[in-house]
Amino acid sequence: MIRARIGKKIPPGFSLDVEFETGGGVTALYGPRGAGKTLILEILAGFVRPDSGRILCENVLLFDADAGVHVRTRRRGCTYLPRRDSLFPHLTLRQNLAFAARGARLERHRQIAEMLDRFALSADAPRRPADLDPALRLRAALARALLAAPKLLLVDHPDFSEPLCRQLRREFTGPVFVATRDLDLCAAVAGQMLVLEAGRVLRQGTPAEVLDQPESAAVARLLGIPNLFECTIAGLDPGRNSSRLRIEIASESFELVGPYVPGHFRGDRVSVAIRPERVRVHSADSVEVANACPRQLSRASERVHGVRLEFSGGIVADLSREEYDRQKDNRGWKVELPPEALRIL
């Protein structure tokens, strides 16, 4: 378990102020450039000394500003995989791995051979990093990191992918921190996710929780939810666990039925978000459905997993290719925002 409270000022104008507690699995630090992801990893690794706070890793105190404790990098057991290639260029792959290996000579040789084999690097062991392709270099850097038997693994490499992470989890069961801007990677491999912006943790939870309940408009924006609208609470019905929301899109006002909004009153302004894949589209002449309004299609663009439709007023819907093929000849469009998919922020 990692428990950290970190304060650090980096002139001019950036300050990190975060507090988090994570379990033993993969923790994703998600956020835009300049959010403080790398700085958190560098602080955990011991390269940067925070101004205030406390860091505990598996009940071992690594840093305590009040007590003046700052365990040096080499004694922390926090292995760091930087964002660029970090294999030593003057050493061969085998020598790079040997640099991290511990124990008696025979034991080291056994460990290195085993690791080369596990990461399918044996054939390239006598080659230098410059002769290898980037994917292989990353695999080798990971193998080297694991040979150091870390207590905590810190990954800041942008090419760190889902398959590599799955391989890593087969070899290493300890806690891993991954700095990433890839939401798919967070959802696929992380047990915990920290959404960061400008040196602050905006949201923490499992990826499913964070994606389903962004909790604030800022987090929704960071998660790339394009359907984010301001609205006014027109009515609250705690008995039916529902609310009526007056929403204004493109100078046109209409009412939506949404979930009950605890802690708010009629007339309050709130933000409402809906993921584009949860938006449903119908033909304009289809039967009347709740929370649907006629919209004009402004653009349809191809995506990896389907087609994105952009409607007037900025409503975005992601459809599967089959669904789009079925509906593409619609003369007019009606966009439905299902009440169960609306998130009040």
Place this chain on the structure above:
Amino acid sequence: MGLVIGISEPLSLAAVSTAVSLILGVPLAWLLVNRQFAGRPEVAIIAAGVLALPAPILCSYFLLGQPPLWSWGMAGASILSAAPLVVRAGRAAFAALDPLYGKAARSLGASEWRVLWRVEFPLVWRRTLAAAALAFARVLAECFAIVLIAHRISR
């Protein structure tokens, strides 16, 4: 015979002073780049400022009353002449090195000495060696000048 002595003494003095400069200068250059310690700016200024001394070996030769080339005074002066070049080049080389190699090595549990010796020095040795060659040439040139002047004075 006199000519052989005249060549071998400056050569050996230059070789020894260059070797000592490397042994002392490279770790000092690494410390100046990688460590914050009390007196660091002063050490950096002194290391660079010695370069401005006009011909330290030649000056020492006359200030110390024309001692033989192989003496403590002359050895010190030749190190003073060679070391700043090594420190200066070493500082530039270590500063130009990507810090992530050092970070990766430390996070793998390597000691500072191991980081310097196994990771960073092998990456900068070419530049340091070029500076050492320059230092060797500087000491040699001054020593030859002394040999010529001493020869002239003796006649």
